[in-house]
Amino acid sequence: MKILLLISSFNSLSQKVYVRLKEQNHIVSIKYAIDNKLMIEEVKSFKPDIILCPFLNKFVPKEIYENTATFIVHPGIIGDRGANSLDLAILEDKKQWGVVVLKANEEFDGGDIYSFENFSMPNKSKASIYRNEVTNCAIKAIDKLFINLQDSSFSPIKQVLNPLHKKITQEDRKINWEKDSSSEIIKKINASDSSPGVKETLLGLPCYMYGAFLEEELKGKPKQIVAKRDGAICIGTIDKAVWITHLKEENYFKLPTTYVLKDRLKGVVEKRVPLVLTKHIDTFYELRVEKEEEIAYLYFNFHNGAMSTAQCIRLKYAIDYLKEECKVLVLMGGEDFFSNGIHLNILEDSKKQGEDGWSNINAINDIIKSLIFSSEIITVTSFGKNAGAGGVFLGLASDYIVINEEVVLNPHYKTLGLSGSEYHSFTLPKRVGELKAKEIINKCLPLGSSEAKNIGLVDKVFKNENYLKELKEFCKDLLKDEDSFDEFCEQKEEFLEENAKYINSCKEKELKQMYDEFWKEESLFHILRKEFVYKKQALKTPQRLKEI
Numbered sequence: 001m002k003i004l005l006l007i008s009s010f011n012s013l014s015q016k017v018y019v020r021l022k023e024q025n026h027i028v029s030i031k032y033a034i035d036n037k038l039m040i041e042e043v044k045s046f047k048p049d050i051i052l053c054p055f056l057n058k059f060v061p062k063e064i065y066e067n068t069a070t071f072i073v074h075p076g077i078i079g080d081r082g083a084n085s086l087d088l089a090i091l092e093d094k095k096q097w098g099v100v101v102l103k104a105n106e107e108f109d110g111g112d113i114y115s116f117e118n119f120s121m122p123n124k125s126k127a128s129i130y131r132n133e134v135t136n137c138a139i140k141a142i143d144k145l146f147i148n149l150q151d152s153s154f155s156p157i158k159q160v161l162n163p164l165h166k167k168i169t170q171e172d173r174k175i176n177w178e179k180d181s182s183s184e185i186i187k188k189i190n191a192s193d194s195s196p197g198v199k200e201t202l203l204g205l206p207c208y209m210y211g212a213f214l215e216e217e218l219k220g221k222p223k224q225i226v227a228k229r230d231g232a233i234c235i236g237t238i239d240k241a242v243w244i245t246h247l248k249e250e251n252y253f254k255l256p257t258t259y260v261l262k263d264r265l266k267g268v269v270e271k272r273v274p275l276v277l278t279k280h281i282d283t284f285y286e287l288r289v290e291k292e293e294e295i296a297y298l299y300f301n302f303h304n305g306a307m308s309t310a311q312c313i314r315l316k317y318a319i320d321y322l323k324e325e326c327k328v329l330v331l332m333g334g335e336d337f338f339s340n341g342i343h344l345n346i347l348e349d350s351k352k353q354g355e356d357g358w359s360n361i362n363a364i365n366d367i368i369k370s371l372i373f374s375s376e377i378i379t380v381t382s383f384g385k386n387a388g389a390g391g392v393f394l395g396l397a398s399d400y401i402v403i404n405e406e407v408v409l410n411p412h413y414k415t416l417g418l419s420g421s422e423y424h425s426f427t428l429p430k431r432v433g434e435l436k437a438k439e440i441i442n443k444c445l446p447l448g449s450s451e452a453k454n455i456g457l458v459d460k461v462f463k464n465e466n467y468l469k470e471l472k473e474f475c476k477d478l479l480k481d482e483d484s485f486d487e488f489c490e491q492k493e494e495f496l497e498e499n500a501k502y503i504n505s506c507k508e509k510e511l512k513q514m515y516d517e518f519w520k521e522e523s524l525f526h527i528l529r530k531e532f533v534y535k536k537q538a539l540k541t542p543q544r545l546k547e548i
Contacts, residue, residue, distance in 0.1 A: 004050075099137040177238075230284070301333075420510065
């Protein structure tokens with residue numbers, strides 16, 4: 001089929017839908033819904049069989065949906081209508097939520113329902129639920145849509161035309177520190193993360209709060225800041241305490257909390273945890289390891305997958321420590337992302353953008369060097385969640401790479417005006433060949449798990465339902481035969497000795513090319529990074545998507 005994706009941005013759900021449709025050999029065109037006139041022109045030009053809108057914040061013009069079957073993906077259950085659907089579901093403690101695919105008509109979210117999928121609501125942030133449960137259910141619902149469209153006996157379900165639910169305001173999200181429990185505070189922040197945040201005034205500074213974690217030991221008076229750790233602060237509540245990891249000032253962008261409050265936190269004690277926790281506890285932490293005999297599963301849960309210089313240094317220390325403690329080291333990434341590379345928001349905030357950017361890229365390169373040159377162990381990357389830019393190439397540093405079937409990778413840099421480092425000019429061609437490597441870097445398009453496996457970028461694709469079980473079985477198999485393990489490490493050591501000079505030269509060439517991108521004031525990177533962190537609205541469909 002000829003399918004037009006009409007979207008407001010090429011977000012994680014839109015990317016996943018695009019990947020799925022390409023895997024099914026549909027002819028796909030992607031267009032941004034800039035205004036009614038452009039939308040109508042794009043439809044007339046492409047002449048699609050159907051239009052899919054996985055992420056659209058504009059009303060589809062009558063001239064479009066009356067002439068071409070247009071389907072809206074709505075993150076709500078049957079009868080749910082209006083914006084802020086997930087916000088409301090979290091605030092109202094819904095146990096079940098879902099996704100519906102409905103046919104566009106004159107009623108907002110009021111068309112007939114052609115497919116739907118429900119899920120159990122986890123206790124997570126709105127952004128996390130959207131990236132995981134909503135996205136996975138949306139893909140299943142779209143698959144069902146195509147089955148139903150081909151079934152001559154199928155009849156759509158009439159949408160229940162409940163009133164549009166109320167718009168959630170800051171008054172609904174407001175925290176009453178003298179009455180709200182820790183769980184209520186976390187719920188309000190979860191319902192507002194990643195947008196718009198919960199409005200608050202901390203130490204005299206008006207701001208919006210994000211990233212809430214329960215604290216099990218520290219306590220304080222309600223709204224008293226009792227500690228700080230790795231960019232976050234701990235605030236007392238009526239029953240326990242909560243950590244707040246990120247803040248945003250009005251008309252600015254999100255940053256780690258201590259970066260925003262700065263000197264206002266003078267005298268607040270730094271409460272550290274071990275470099276790598278060996279079990280989950282109710283507090284804020286970023287690094288954790290699960291040891292199963294001689295296999296170490298290293299989790300690094302960095303907010304939105306962004307890795308600052310300090311976070312890179314801590315991750316490298318953790319890797320170097322674990323290399324002495326295991327035979328197989330598995331990189332697990334975080335709860336929502338594996339990694340997305342360097343920390344663009346911190347760089348944009350920096351008064352020394354060139355210097356801090358240079359430090360950040362060198363710090364992530366140091367992690368990758370430690371992984372590549374780990375001849376004494378076997379390293380495994382687990383792409384259990386999406387990854388982008390330098391985060392993909394961090395993963396490519398391992399000996400083996402496995403991926404969850406639902407994951408989408410974005411192994412490219414150019415959309416931010418960067419040529420990239422992370423040893424990608426060594427690791428990418430090593431896996432896919434020089435020609436394919438150049439194509440991937442230049443096209444700047446998302447890759448699904450099937451394509452990643454077909455081109456050799458990853459070694460194994462595991463089903464989402466049994467992902468962790470299959471991953472662990474794969475890792476155990478690497479240690480079944482001691483002679484095979486020893487032989488692998490010996491061959492790896494020989495390869496590294498023979499190719500060390502070439503591998504290091506790849507990194508040096510990358511950094512030489514990147515130097516001006518970081519240090520020159522007129523660099524395109526500085527312009528595109530600013531647009532990215534301020535979430536500047538696109539005025540046209542990006543060229544790379546036009547060329548699909």
